């Protein structure tokens with residue numbers, strides 16, 4: 001499309017007839033009495049039309065072009081925008097690339113940055129915090145989930161004695177360990193709290209065929225205490241919620257859903273690696289104390305037979321993937 005108008009040469013008020021033509025390759029041709037030149041649109045300064053002021057093209061050498069009909073030039077310039085769109089389409093790989101890079105950055109931040117920071121913060125946390133948190137969690141569990149043990153006083157005393165003798169032989173733990181007995185309808189299990197409490201459930205005591213088998217699970221729980229997994233995951237989930245809030249600002253329903261899933265996945269990934277660390281701790285202490293991990297493998301097999309009864313809520317299932325863990329121990 002050719003748009004006619006007039007031009008002012010640089011530093012001159014004289015008007016000359018001129019016309020411009022937008023070429024298909026995104027260049028503009030200007031034809032004047034002196035001749036014609038072509039240049040990329042990008043090198044032109046295009047004044048936005050203000051009220052009744054006409055659109056004006058300013059060339060790099062200072063020459064100005066003013067069309068007779070501003071609307072005609074404006075509609076011709078729409079081509080410029082579609083040309084820009086073409087460029088964007090051509091740079092699609094670039095856009096996809098940056099998106100992928102951004103997603104990777106977030107993933108690394110959530111999978112490595114936050115766990116690392118949680119470790120640093122949890123290690124720097126005063127013991128008093130772990131104790132207060134542990135006590136609070138225990139009273140909540142007692143209130144809503146756990147029942148008093150039904151084990152005999154003698155049975156408790158003998159397990160407690162083994163626990164005391166065993167922990168005396170362990171490298172110093174971040175908080176002094178203690179053993180608690182409770183009853184829980186959700187099957188054989190044990191759990192560690194941040195204050196060093198190891199809670200063993202009646203069903204686990206009943207399931208163990210030898211004292212060493214029970215020791216292996218207690219050692220696994222002490223592995224969680226040794227690595228401060230409880231405080232780390234508490235700090236971590238706090239950091240995750242805070243980061244998600246910061247990253248999303250005012251969150252909408254969709255973002256809530258996505259970030260909720262992200263938080264869940266990240267937490268799950270962490271707890272799996274925590275289980276492996278606790279297993280490794282238990283296995284190495286079993287070897288040191290008893291010269292074998294066999295009781296631990298036997299105990300895992302016993303637990304495996306009780307898994308999958310559907311009684312254990314997933315979020316409370318602290319010992320997932322028993323099968324692969326038995327295999328890991330065998331290696």
Ligand SMILES: [Zn+2]
Nearest residue numbers: 275278318319
């Ligand atoms: Zn565990």
